[in-house]
Amino acid sequence: MTPRVALVTGAGGGLGRAICRALADDGVTVVATDRTVELMDRLDDCRRVALDVTDAASVRAAADWVRGEVGRLDVLVNNAGIIGYFPVAEADPEDVIRHFQVNTFGALRTTHAFLDQLAATRGRVVNVTSESYRFRTPFQPYQSTKLALEGLSDVLRRELAPIGIGVTTVRPGAIETELFRAMASIGPPADGSRLAAPFARFARALERRPPKRVSAPEDVARVVLRAATDRRPRAHYEINNMLALRIAAVLPSRLADAAVARILR
Structure with a gap:
């Protein structure tokens, strides 16, 4: 059964646009x-x-707008x-926190704001996480933000099931998007960084070993459509x-740490 109305956050980016178009092509408002x-x-x-x-x-203003202008919400795509x-230990903590605010707590805010509308339709929340949550490498908070979002999604799925709201990740x-292309433009850390040398080796390792398989946004959007419908x-x-990544995720910490250390030496 195709839901009637879906809201997508981050719709200005490549994946967001693809998700919007996949849903619209399926007859969703x-x-x-x-x-x-x-x-x-x-x-x-x-x-x-x-x-x-x-x-x-x-x-909250967007939730009020949807309630007044559209009248219902069946699917929320976070x-x-x-x-x-960047070196997380040396960065301004507020810069790191901002990544959590967007990637993790943003989904919590929207779910909270639209909860009444989703409950009315027995709707669904789709949280876009990342396979990278399985193994957290240094010099980026992204993987940890997605790990936290995975955890929140489990909590919300089990908590909201009794009132008919589904939560899936x-x-x-x-993915071939702006986020993926950021790997090609990693700048040096701040002047005087204690971690400049290992960070440079980390950046070179990313450049030498890019992912062999990269999905088109449209392919990922079709999976989001399935999750929504x-x-x-x-x-x-x-x-x-x-x-x-699946193998790395189950390695003992000692072995995983040693593998990362070899890259940074």
């Missing part, structure tokens, strides 16, 4: 959201409204995300996940 309406200028077939997932007032590469591997949705959907 799509509310595309991002920090500004201008970021979504290529989504003329969608309703568009500004929504900053880090701003509780902005999220897709907004950012990525950055989509775990893509590498399957009659009996799975708890987790995966696309283009790497066997190497």
